[in-house]
Amino acid sequence: MGVIYVDGDACPVKAEVERVATRHRHPVTIVANGGLRPSANPLVETxxxxxxxxxxxxxxxxxxxxxxxVVTGDIPLAARCVEAGALVLKPNGEALTARNVGQALATRDLMTDLRAADPFRQGGGKGFTKADRSRFLDALERQLRMSQIR
Structure with a gap:
């Protein structure tokens, strides 16, 4: 049984990870620079x-x-984790795999270049929604069920 690693800084689904992991008795490691209150859950290491x-x-x-x-919205981290063989889930439930992480990285780099070229460009991505949270819960649940079958 693997570990669920959570890129904890600014992750909007930490509570959901803990809830699903507890149901499956799956270990979780939340990694952050600080500012988080460690969980009392024995399955969750901070x-x-x-x-x-x-x-x-x-x-x-x-x-x-x-x-x-690995739960992260950080595309360069996702690329490194996919290369290491881990499954990566973004907080909106999108899985990043060897098939699509390269495109996600290229899109991220393009958007970085566009923002740098236009200092007046405002805004960022779309906000995090209830539907995103629901898709994430579904994706994590499916993944943990599949890992129990293997």
Missing amino acids: VFVPDGPDEADKWIADRCGPGDV
Whole structure:
């Protein structure tokens, strides 16, 4: 049985991960720079990494592998985790795999370049919705059920 790694900084589905993982008795590691209250749940480990750019990402990428699930919206981290053999779920329930993570990374880089080229460009992506949360819960539930069959 793998571990569910959660990129905890600004993750909107930490409570949902804990709820689904508890139902399946699946271990969870939430990784963050700080500012989180550790869970009292014995299945949930909270790891605090030093302040600094991408420290949580490095910690997760160095440890994840086949059988693990990584929950993150960070596309470069997702690419590293997919390469290591982990399944990656974005908080909206979208799975990132070897088939689509390259395109997601290219789109992210393109959008970064567009924002840099136009300093007056306002706004970002769309907001996180109840439907996104529901899709995430569905995707995580399916993945944990499949991992129990193997």
